[in-house]
Amino acid sequence: MIRYTISILLLVVVAIIAQQFIPSLTGLYGSRFLLLALVFLCASVTVPVPVMLLLAFVCGFLTDAQNTIGPHGGNPEVYTRQVEQLRFGYSILLYGFMGYLMHGIQPLFRQGQWQFSAMLSGVAVFLYLLVEYLLINFIRGGLAMNQTVLLKIACSAAITMVFSPLVFWLLFRLADWSGYTIRMDRLKKAKPRTLVA
């Protein structure tokens, strides 16, 4: 368990570095493949709640360390209406929310139906981006929502979801390597021994 958790944490670090080199797709409304979010979502369904929350904290913390923009600054007499920024740490809560969402269908995953988890990862990314965008609108005032924004969110979610089987495969290999047993109830019943993925 500890070795598997450490290997997932290392995978998270690799994902956030690799994420830096993944460009946005201008042809698809500026959407992007969210590798870090995908690694978290797929990993969260394979671990118990406490480890999922640890991963949510680490991923949210790193995301905000990477992306938070500083205050505008300048003379407040000239820049009287400065744009508010989301507070550092908000992503931790969003990741926690996504993690619990994935855990909601963990019983299906344990029955061997990982396809549902793969699809839910797309839904979770869609909700994550939507909530993040709505939060920006909330703190800055006004609701600037149009088709482009929705398509950007939807395309990002779809692109991310497509790669989820690959990440699940990687996680099963990691579990295999680290001697961690991902509980698969149905398969456990079918075979006398638990599946060591």
Next chain:
Amino acid sequence: MKPLNLLALLLFLGGAAWALTQNERSVREIQATYYRAISPFLTAGSALETHARSFTDEVEHSKILEAEVEAMRKDYGRLQLIESQLRTIEAENSRLRRSLDFKERTKFEVVAARITRRQPSSWWQTVEIDRGGKSGIAAAFTVVTDRGLVGKIDQLGDYRSSVVLLTDEACQVSARIEGSPEEGILSGQRVHEGSPKLRLRFLSRDARISKGMRVFSTGRGGLFPADLLLGEIEQVQPGSLDTEAVVIPSVDFQNLGTVFVLTPEKEQP
């Protein structure tokens, strides 16, 4: 809920509350530490990316590149000549200003930087450059190209920094319209459809402005120097209280390659 899960949830919420209550300085320190930690990986990745790109470019466009290098050599010689002429004019101008007792404008040195990453996050308009604190750059320094204002430095690392682009909603510039007494605040828009456009707000209700007029920075507000070209008015939208204008940025943000960071000129001994 199992006791262990409950305990984990409480610890998680405590951690989130701790992160959310960090002040600006602590956040900057966290970001600087984070940048220092991942900087070697980013540098290595960027170098690898550049090598791969230059290799494919070389293979595909070697003849084109050869012609471009030749043209650049010619341009370089011509620009050297122009630069020497400009130096003479600058020196003459400086002498005249002093003699007229004009207040000399703040001078800047420039640090050339290459864009290494574009818009690494979903909602913020930012880029990353391959210069940082070791090159004399500091937070909030102005970034320009030969076509005008690009943005300002946000996060600062030793060898890399991020730039908030003018097209981001959070980047505001005090601006004036050429040939008009109008001044306002120029900023990016939250949503971009197609090429990014800017919005110039807080102009007077009866502003006499029209399409095609150029917009420059005023230098007020302590962030950006004066007279930097920002863009050109595309559309004027009169309102009941004030007038707003849609501005096309002068810089082509889709094809940014090399930028210049303005650093304060060092004192001559």
